[in-house]
Amino acid sequence: MASPVSPLAVPLPELPPLAGVRLAAAEAGIRYKGRTDVVMAELAPGTTVAGVFTSNKCPGAPIDWCRAALKGGKARAVVVNAGNANVFTGKAGQQACTATAAATAKLLGCPAKQVFLASTGVIGEVMPHEKLVAALPGLQGGLSATSWEAAARGIMTTDTFPKASTRVARIGDSEVRITGIAKGSGMIAPDMATMLCFVFTDAKIPADALQAMLRTGVEASFNRTTVDSDTSTSDTVLLFATGQAKHPRVPPGDGANARGRLLADFAAKLNELLLDLALQVIRDGEGARKLVRIDVTGAVTARSAKRVAMAVANSPLVKTAIAGEDANWGRIVMAVGKAGEPADRDKLSIGVGGVWMAKDGAVVPGYDEAPVVAHMKGLELEIAIDLGLGRGKATAWTCDLTHGYIDINGSYRS
């Protein structure tokens, strides 16, 4: 838990208040001692909500709770704890959710189904939800419009830095704000590093439009990143719109793919923010020393390009080579080939840091190694893969695989 801060860390941005959101963090003592481990965000009446969740078939109890609550489309609060994921905890896990939501709802005077829940931490230990419930009145008493950093810190597990992002978007002639916080060190590392992300806006947007935009944005951000290929049981992204900002009314049906429509700028800024948060998670990937961007072009379809990019991003051999600062394009060829997507060895090109090292099925004779070597020593790397087959393209992001990953995951629970 006392890992040094990632060399890829970025500073927390300034996070101004966002109308309709108040936050607080507290020490519930669920697992950690001497740090905050529970966070509440109170949302103004009328707040709409969208959510996307893990595709893991063994999701945590809070995922089940949120999926059911999402059907109402309204939210008044979200309560998040770190240290215990409330996953694989059977009926006790469901009861913990019901009790926490009921207690929060009573405090705030709202239906329990408007309270959203997320938990991150160890799998398989019964959640001591009485500790969580006991912390709620203090949380409510401490709610403040300026506690964004406290909230971002209160949800951390193996994270080495707090993660947040904020944007201003235009709806018609009006400005609205979007602010998000996230945790994860490994999107994809279930025990102590499930990925959670909470995004808030003061815009007034119907839940169905919010959901469409969130789904599109997550597909292009979180779903294109990987630390270790292990899809968590608790991954959650929730987007809340408090409706406190004044702006032209968003008509029904205006949502994602809103090119030219009222929400076009909002959707663009939301996408930027989600990608910023997703990359902060990768920057804090367990043991990460390098952030790697993988651009695939020339695939038969965009879907095929994404699969190739993710195969490279998930390859332990590519990731260990990067840790060793070795521009080992042979391993990239291997990873392209194992993706199971259309690929023609003799049309394949591989570049690193803007230098094409391999083209048309063989090494480029006498390519300049010096800039490649220099690029590999940097903190942020770029790999280009052209399949030479079509117009499909996609980008994915990953980090290197280092001794730090083994240290964190080979000894954490004991």
Add this chain to the structure above:
Amino acid sequence: MASPVSPLAVPLPELPPLAGVRLAAAEAGIRYKGRTDVVMAELAPGTTVAGVFTSNKCPGAPIDWCRAALKGGKARAVVVNAGNANVFTGKAGQQACTATAAATAKLLGCPAKQVFLASTGVIGEVMPHEKLVAALPGLQGGLSATSWEAAARGIMTTDTFPKASTRVARIGDSEVRITGIAKGSGMIAPDMATMLCFVFTDAKIPADALQAMLRTGVEASFNRTTVDSDTSTSDTVLLFATGQAKHPRVPPGDGANARGRLLADFAAKLNELLLDLALQVIRDGEGARKLVRIDVTGAVTARSAKRVAMAVANSPLVKTAIAGEDANWGRIVMAVGKAGEPADRDKLSIGVGGVWMAKDGAVVPGYDEAPVVAHMKGLELEIAIDLGLGRGKATAWTCDLTHGYIDINGSYRS
């Protein structure tokens, strides 16, 4: 390259001569100095052959060569080198294969298409095939029926011990022998550790029956093992039948699924031998300290069970937990859930070393931790997963993920 011998190593079995096979190893100096790096096996006229190859879409030139040669169904020799994989080498790679096969064919007086080739080592460097060709006469001069160990050693790359297995099978009232050698330290580690396996028998078996049995056997052995999920560009299993043993004639159509037929015992012994070799490869997995068997039961189909087993076997978080001797069943739940196969969290059971730790969606109250802790400290571990849905079952094997893997792959090429 000077890694200590794997703690999971097994001694080389005694390997008696096999009628119709003579072998030799030599130093061609392709990459390594002071060790053998090229192996020839000469096969008696009339030898039939079967082969299965990598599914990687960017295969090495020798894979292309073997796929074409396999159509003839006959083999007189196999030539293997270590140190250079002849992958992603363009036309030069094809020319290296053509020249090596032609020179071997001339020495042995056979068609070039009866010479099989395999290469393992670095990707993307042009093969100095003149060194390979120059070594051929010496290899031919040194051919011997007793050089099995020399052959097993001559094809090693990051392997820490030579791998071989032998069986005696009955065909009717006659006995035939099957002997195989393999290399790989990581089935699945492209640079220096592609997986190669060569199996020989003195039985007389038509190529189509041989192919059917090999495909079945590989599916239940090599295709159920993983070191790091990275499918090599050079994986090759070749099975040669010299036809030198006397036994009842195998009728056309007798082959795999030969329950009760003439080749039933042969197929069973072949499967045993392939699994033995596959497990020797996992025992020599890069950085491996523990061999892990994963038994999945209760899946909706056998295919689904295999996918779940492989998802667990490939999970970096499960593998690092095992390295840390932590019976972290929560990570196993995660890996089951991410497999994308039908799974019901509340019917799932997880056991380690014969003790069910989790059942019906929650931890087993008061289960005895002591035998589990003791089991995790051992060299050979067993994980049981019951999905509680159907009758599908499958077994997979893997190794743990340790600092040794990072050491070997983060610094190897430089």
